[in-house]
Amino acid sequence: MVSHASISRKIFVVCNYVFLMALSLLCVLPLVHIFAVSLSSGAAASAGIVKLWPVEFTTAAYQNIFDKPQYFTAFWVSVKRVLLGTGINLLLTITAAYPLSKDSSYFRPRTVYVWIFVITMLFSGGLIPWFMTIKATGLMDSIWALVLPSAVPVFNVILLLNFFRSLPKELEESARIDGAGHFMILWKFYVPLSLPALATITLFSMVGHWNSWFDGLILMNNPDNYPLQTFLQTIVISKDPRFLSAQEAELLLQMSDRTSTAAQIYVAALPILLVYPFLQRFFVKGIVMGSVKE
Amino acid sequence: MKKRLLKMGLSIALVSALSFMTACGGNSSNQPQGETSAPTEKTGETPTDPMAKYDPPIELTTIRSVSNIKFDEGESIDKNAVYDAYEKDLGIKIKNSWVSDKYSEKLKISIASNNIPDFFRVSASELQELQEADMIADVTDIFDKYATPKTKEWFNLDGGRQLSTATFDNRLMAFPATDNPYNSSSYLWIRKDWLEKLGLPKPQTMQDVIKIAEEFTKQDPSGTGKTYAFALNSDYINGGAYDLQGFFNGYHAYPGIWVKDSSGKLMFGTIMPEMKQALKQLQDMYKAGMIDPEFAVKDQDKENELVVAGKIGIAYGAFWQSIWPLQSAAVQNGKLAQDWEAYPIVSIDDNPAKTATGIGVDSYFVVSKKAKHPEAVMKIINKWIEIQTSSRDDNKVYMFGKSEVDKSALLWKINPTVFFAQDENLPAGKLLPKAIEAKDPSLLGTNPEINLRYKRVQQYLAGDLNMWNEWAISKPGGSFAIMNQYDQEKRYQVDEFYGTLTPAMLEMKGILGEKTKETFTKIIMNKVSVDEFDKFVEEWKKLGGEQMTKEANEWYETVKK
């Protein structure tokens, strides 16, 4: 692309960089602060004197998490859940978004179908019926309880169907003329052409699965089946001072709720944070047209 | 009550192997429990052995949380020496339906989906809900027949008040998790080092406290340029730490509990005219900059930042306030940085200030209506009471696990039912200061808790500042000693209402509590005039307070007789 570099353009570019850098700083500083808190002593944290660097450095908050053997089983449950859950989500999202992306002149029932999907996004019977349904289908204490009930992410389906609609129609038509069926068209054209969109919904699915903790708590009766976030939610430092043993009182000095929650954020979020930069390589501009030209 | 105890003792003397056979045989039928007045025994008059062992063993399901227990190697909440001991001694296998440290969240689902275990711990409102939904067994007769004399004595030490909070229409529907009411009493914690620095006497009256607060703010002993007098958190009415209950009590106002008014009727302490005077004083102090202007958005941890930074000198709170949060302020960098000391709360006039306390029960053990052996729960409870009241060696496993040595691992928490004495900690306030002064641990008696506290005080005296919090509690003149002093001087204002929650209370308590907090906070922060209090009282009555008071008094009539 030819650049018409003018003075005003240069000023814009510089301002743009400065603004974006300031913005990212604004987002990072609180995280640095939280990281510093997680590595500070409970006393320092409760004094509120930790800024961007740990005070009275200690890893007690992390140790308190890692010392529990449950951490590793919970981590494994989470990994399984994300892999299984995202896989199923992705499969169902793609297969549902494709027919729904068809024009109603071609696929008349699509509008009815779309609303069947949308309604589920808006209405729910509440916690108790939801729980009883899952119990009735025999999923309690199984990994499927965390995966199946949320197997159709309607928000993602709608997002993807919009992306599908914006794909050039010529390709599909020529393929149809060559005798390709819907499954073939979906697999050969739609999927490869929508990688950025698929990367986006994959990310949403993974983050969603990784972060949810309440369903794990309600649907697992044995704490050994807790996913990581549920497990972390249950680590609370007892503040019932009457029953504080000598050891606990000491532990409370080294760490506090605040350092502990701060550490949890890092323990919990780090694995999922690493996913995004990896998925970013699918965000290549002009990928659609590039492949059309071939 | 005495008579019933005596009868009970006699029937126990008549215990036979036969009766024990009927005890378990009679219950294995599927006959629903609790619907008839004599649910557990068809034979009625047959004397029963409260501690008879089940053979073959039976199974009881329950639900648990495991907060902070340090299990022995290879043990867990599902499988451990304590559960084994119950099976060995009583023939009762305890099985956990689920285990979670988010107990109340999970319990709610279990109740709502009609999926409850044989016995479990609930809160007062959950008890009410279960009772209304007809899900729990009437344990009146089980208590009569199967509670040992010791157990009955344990539950009736306070004259049966705690029991009556679980009694609906004269039927006992749950076992209150007994505890002492004194734990919620208030203390006035002040920085003694500042008092000395400014040459101020220790507080004897509310006027002294106000004077001390003024001096702290004016003279800025912290040297930071901004010293506040009071530590206050957003939940200041019943916070336990950094709250104002003790301050209000100094004005003879008792927010949150029921008191008798001049005509002998029950009145809710929150709307007492004395509250207005106290709020006025708080507003004046707020205006004078003696209170952290941001207290309304701060919880105790957040407010504690100011305390740790040395900007605050007075903090009303519970006896344990030295453990949390004050310890973190008092001991900094291995030195005693702030010397906090507990004082008895003080009064605005010549009448001594009384400290407001609740009934002392905040949870209950209930038995499912579907439980096949409801009386087995009573046996488990009997066992716990026996462990607490006798120092038999073979009971040590229940307190300390398989090693039977005290490792302060909190293994006693594994017991599925836990009760505390209704006068717990009062003996501690008597014994500990004496023993510490005399340096004679033999004065302590056998209570393991008291002995542990003595040990911790000795550690403090040997230079371990981590034990400062224990010193502040147990030392001569510490908060335990004051707790005892309150008792001796009859300065406990115990909640006069100890029935089960009335319909209006259930429905309106949340709304009224919120209205209260909103109005009081605005008054303290000088957003509205103190006269808003009068309007609030009217509104409070209209919003359901009047109805609540009426129902409370109807109940009161029934117990006065």
Next chain:
Amino acid sequence: MLKFLRNERLPLHLMLLPSLAILAVYSYWPMAGIVIAFEKYIPTKGIFGSPWVGWRNFEYLFNLPDTKRVFVNTLLIASMKIIAGLIVPIFVALLLNEVRKTMFKRTFQTLVYLPHFLSWVILGGILIDLLSPSNGLVNQTLGIFGVQPIFFLGDNNWFRFILVSSDVWKEFGFSTIVYLAALTGINPTLYEAASIDGANRIRQMWHVTLPGIMPIAILMVTLSIGNVLNAGFDQIFNLYSPPVYESGDIIDTLVYRLGILQSQYGLATAVGLLKSTVSLIMIACSYFMAYRFANYRIF
């Protein structure tokens, strides 16, 4: 006709089948539980056996003290969040689109998406510090310009502004991702054509980029309109206090504070049903208006 259907459209139905099956079991079946909103739910009697109370749960809800204030606050805060949550991510995506350095772009994206993973419990503490009138960073900075300290979290004039801006701050990076994905779909030849026509960068942004992401933007706003009664419980709960109830108290916080949801499932379901119905009306209206006036199907 039958043959045609079998050949061409049957696969489309087949593709939808697994999803519909899942939705039938895990969404539509439990939806029967909505009847609880009209009952006094009793666990032993179950969903269909509990006593019927008609509209009483809704009446109770509307007769709570301060109901009006709370509804107004909810609508106001939620709408402001929806609008700001639409504009800011698009704005950032457009600016980012102008950046040529891939490394910078990727780093930026990763950094701004981080706050999404923080909880309001922890952010609440940080905001109280930052906004403190006595020693908060914000007031200290303002102090340099001679501004008197402002108690942002205790001032009804500021509280909503703080809610909206901190929410935008937390979520804009995450929402930007969708627009970045949409940007990749824009045909580069359109830019080339525009630049040959002599359009400068701003005009290109206006005439090519913005229309390119418009469908997604419309979709996002339609879906978020469904949240017009969800003003963000976690956030407000961790930031508010009695002095700002007037401007910050919303349905969810009120209902929580009053503790009326403790075990009153009828009431809880009624609140949910109310929100769902309003959402459905809002979304359906936008959908049919877009279809009628622009002949455009949002989804």
